[in-house]
Amino acid sequence: MKTLETLVPLEFTLEAVQEGRTGKPLLQAEGRLLGTAFVWRVEEMKHFKKTDEAHLLLQRDRGTHPLLLAAGYVAPEAAARLKEAGIQFVDTAGNAFINHPPVLIWTTGKKPAEKAPLPRTGRIFRGAGLKIVFTLLCRPELAGKPYRDIAETAGVALGTAANTMAGLAERGFIVQAHKREKKLVRREELFGQWAAAYAETLRQKLLLGRFHGEREWWKGLQLDTAAAQWGGEVAAWKLTGYLKPETATLYTNRNRIAELVVANKLKKDPRGNVEILDRFWMREKERQEDDTVHPFLVYADLLAIGDQRTMETAKVIYERQLTEYFRED
DNA sequence: GTCCATCTTCGGATATAGGT
DNA sequence: ACCTATATCCGAAGATGGAC
Numbered sequence: 001m002k003t004l005e006t007l008v009p010l011e012f013t014l015e016a017v018q019e020g021r022t023g024k025p026l027l028q029a030e031g032r033l034l035g036t037a038f039v040w041r042v043e044e045m046k047h048f049k050k051t052d053e054a055h056l057l058l059q060r061d062r063g064t065h066p067l068l069l070a071a072g073y074v075a076p077e078a079a080a081r082l083k084e085a086g087i088q089f090v091d092t093a094g095n096a097f098i099n100h101p102p103v104l105i106w107t108t109g110k111k112p113a114e115k116a117p118l119p120r121t122g123r124i125f126r127g128a129g130l131k132i133v134f135t136l137l138c139r140p141e142l143a144g145k146p147y148r149d150i151a152e153t154a155g156v157a158l159g160t161a162a163n164t165m166a167g168l169a170e171r172g173f174i175v176q177a178h179k180r181e182k183k184l185v186r187r188e189e190l191f192g193q194w195a196a197a198y199a200e201t202l203r204q205k206l207l208l209g210r211f212h213g214e215r216e217w218w219k220g221l222q223l224d225t226a227a228a229q230w231g232g233e234v235a236a237w238k239l240t241g242y243l244k245p246e247t248a249t250l251y252t253n254r255n256r257i258a259e260l261v262v263a264n265k266l267k268k269d270p271r272g273n274v275e276i277l278d279r280f281w282m283r284e285k286e287r288q289e290d291d292t293v294h295p296f297l298v299y300a301d302l303l304a305i306g307d308q309r310t311m312e313t314a315k316v317i318y319e320r321q322l323t324e325y326f327r328e329d
Numbered sequence: 330g331t332c333c334a335t336c337t338t339c340g341g342a343t344a345t346a347g348g349t
Numbered sequence: 350a351c352c353t354a355t356a357t358c359c360g361a362a363g364a365t366g367g368a369c
Binding site for chain 1: 334339344346
């Protein structure tokens with residue numbers, strides 16, 4: 001915002017408003033730009049990345065006021081995409097897109113003032129931490145169970161579970177409700193951060209192989225859920241009916257890849273549109289399983305693809321299937 | 330006090346990031 | 350690309366603390 005001030009005569013005030021009951025506090029800017037009043041929702045992102053772009057696409061139509069991204073640095077290609085999507089932004093280098101008739105600002109090509117400081121994500125949004133957060137989001141009641149249970153279900157070591165739980169408590173995502181009863185709170189916020197981090201870091205580490213399949217081979221295929229489940233676009237298509245999948249994502253266990261590949265006549269191809277990922281979590285034995293993975297994961301898969309097409313569907317999934325998981329009692 | 334479940338700690342293995 | 354420094358993770362072993 002400071003940068004914007006140097007570009008045009010501008011006065012504004014910033015205030016935090018609460019969004020919904022459990023939502024995270026939202027920044028809102030109010031002021032006048034060359035004589036015209038404005039109210040903007042402000043999204044602050046020090047390190048602006050591809051997945052953040054996807055997040056903004058979702059946020060764009062959610063509120064009553066236009067969105068403004070305040071970022072550390074927006075690369076030229078990203079700037080063009082934001083402009084295309086009608087999302088306003090400013091960065092500290094002096095790049096900006098503001099569309100507030102009659103004012104139109106469009107500046108690009110300025111280099112970042114200094115190289116961005118270290119990201120410092122903390123251990124809860126990396127590798128093992130992401131596995132734990134995912135299982136906790138899916139099954140919040142686990143938060144109150146022994147670490148051994150959490151570690152087992154998430155497929156990580158006991159000590160790591162303890163570490164991550166401490167990290168979550170530190171950031172206020174785990175609270176001590178009663179004497180020894182922990183609760184997972186601020187789940188929607190946690191999920192948002194999880195999904196972005198999953199798409200960026202953990203996901204590629206889970207990739208077991210990439211293949212090529214015959215055209216629409218997945219259509220009408222009956223998956224044995226004990227061996228594999230759909231993620232990504234195919235799952236999204238099954239859940240919503242929208243989307244024409246261009247890629248297929250399967251989550252399976254390491255020792256079942258071979259049979260999956262043979263049964264579906266998949267050919268190894270490093271640039272193929274079929275990806276097989278490690279189904280890292282431990283599934284609930286009793287429950288009847290869907291042939292699609294948890295919608296949390298489907299959403300994150302779509303985020304990893306991150307184009308306009310998949311984000312439309314991601315938005316539908318978010319609204320129809322995910323919001324129910326964020327209710328806290 | 331003993332037993333058992335659970336939690337914390339920590340050395341070493343492994344993955345990641347930064348530098349050349 | 351490689352090498353090196355650092356962060357992250359694992360897992361076993363020791364510590365804690367509640368129930369009886």
